[in-house]
Amino acid sequence: MRAFSVERGLRQVGDxxxxLPPEVRYYLxxxxxxxxxxxxxxxRRQEWDEMWAEAEESRQRAADHAYHMANCRKFGEANGFRVGTRGPIPKRVRDAYRAETGVEL
Incomplete structure (x- = not known):
């Protein structure tokens, strides 16, 4: 009860x-x-922490995907495939990249 009274500002630390009865009534x-x-x-704090953790995981997955997509394009160009700078990567390039690196796109 003292800790509650100190936290609520009814008492000073170390008092x-x-x-007193009014403090007991207030406490009750x-x-x-x-x-x-x-x-x-x-x-609410735990809920927000979970949401931020999920958002961070999502950002990390997106960054990993972008990294591997860029590497897949470079791999395709280096191995003689026709790969555009934008748009979808052809399946045969993705399959060759997966066979080479083991990364599923």
Missing amino acids: DGPV AWKPMYDSIKAREEA
Whole structure:
């Protein structure tokens, strides 16, 4: 109860005086609501952390895909395939790249 009183600003840190009845009433009235607010905030924080982790994974997958697509184009050009600078990469080039590197595009 003292930690709650200090956190809510009802007491100073290190105040070891007796807990008075108004503080007890305040604690009993507000603590359940305070706990539910803290639980909602924690759940929201975890939800946001999960969303940011998913977004980071998605960005990493996109960067890896772009890297391998660029390498596949370079591989195709170096091995005599006709590969454009934009647009889809022909299947035979992707198959040759997969056979060479083991990377699935």
